[in-house]
Amino acid sequence: MLTFVGLGLFDKTDISEKGLRCIREADHVFLECYTSLLMGSSREELEEYYKKPVLPLFREDVEQHPDNVLRLAQEGDVAFLCAGDPMVSTTHADLRMRAGALGIRTAIIHGASISSAVCGLSGLQNYRFGKSCSLPFPQKNWFPTTPYEVIEKNLTQNLHTLVYLDIQNNRYMTIPEAVSLLDQMAAAKGTAIPLYVGIARAGSDAPVVRAGKGSILADVEFGPPLHILIIPAVLHDMEREYLEMFAGL
């Protein structure tokens, strides 16, 4: 059997009781290390917490050579761990289908996801979010503006946009970096983004949540990753009050 277990947002104690029991009973435990990361606990700390080995998996292990994981899941119980809620990433869906095709039983034990956590931290209402987008690090001769187009379309419909910030190897895009990129994209179109909400370390004991225009957020010390960004639509009164009280608006 192959069980996908969501570890939640920040550290080893964000896992559910159900997920922990699954890990304790598993024959093999793997940790997916390439789509997201638990910033508050290292793999070694997880091993100590679970009292069993936790083997790291990188993109090529899952997408090119999943044979080992699948073979073990045919013979015994495998727990496949990932930060957040499993399957928000397509790479997990692909692995589940490969397992299904081999007749391996699969299950999902859900974990807290940044996609809903942002609502509580910002007070922005869940049903007012439109399509989300990802903001990649620009590369030489490559500066995609699709994220801005998603934001613009949402704003036209008076919807909030959640913007996932790029993670590449050990490089994490920060809120000030993201704001600067988006401000450039808006300026190129002769417009401006009136308000941002930046959230750092959701799920930790000390998340930082700050609302303001780009020039304000550029100077905020958000601290270590992970960071995420929201572009709010026109605020409802209650959303505004919440941001004033909890995000320094």
Place this chain on the structure above:
Amino acid sequence: MLTFVGLGLFDKTDISEKGLRCIREADHVFLECYTSLLMGSSREELEEYYKKPVLPLFREDVEQHPDNVLRLAQEGDVAFLCAGDPMVSTTHADLRMRAGALGIRTAIIHGASISSAVCGLSGLQNYRFGKSCSLPFPQKNWFPTTPYEVIEKNLTQNLHTLVYLDIQNNRYMTIPEAVSLLDQMAAAKGTAIPLYVGIARAGSDAPVVRAGKGSILADVEFGPPLHILIIPAVLHDMEREYLEMFAGL
């Protein structure tokens, strides 16, 4: 201090380790009993699991008379429990603001939410969801068609729609009921919804996930609540394969 603790999706073991520790250390524990429910565990089972009293809170307790909860949070540590991830509902945001206005420290311990769990269960990709909507039970002389308008607008933009089904007292809208309502709304506009994905009991050991058009889902035995519905946009190949494998498409 007032800590909002998400209980996750289905039963008492869906809470995080962090949330459980907060409850065990709290002076008072309240359970919000009106926006959503943990179908797999009663309040009494939670009391036994936590080994302390869990006091129920109904809408009027939180929205009209929160004084008791707030007073206790001024004097000691209060854990405010709710199914899913806290704050997706505005009533929680309101309570947090009232606490903040009184100078009470607040925090959120996140839990798994249906809003991300549906991605794993259906294989429908998170970034392809547009605005979500809620489908209320029709009442005498009141048959709002706004949910259908949200769906239609999303479909025009090739985006999936998550449809939250009504909960009223002990009445839970089922997937077949919802499909029938939406099919009526579509028919009234001379159109039809080509595909639905129904999900029952997300987070349990036996979730039911089925994809098909309305006439197919009308005959599926989804079993006990909670139910939720997705209207997918045009499927990507991988989404289609996933639904074929795990949702009987």
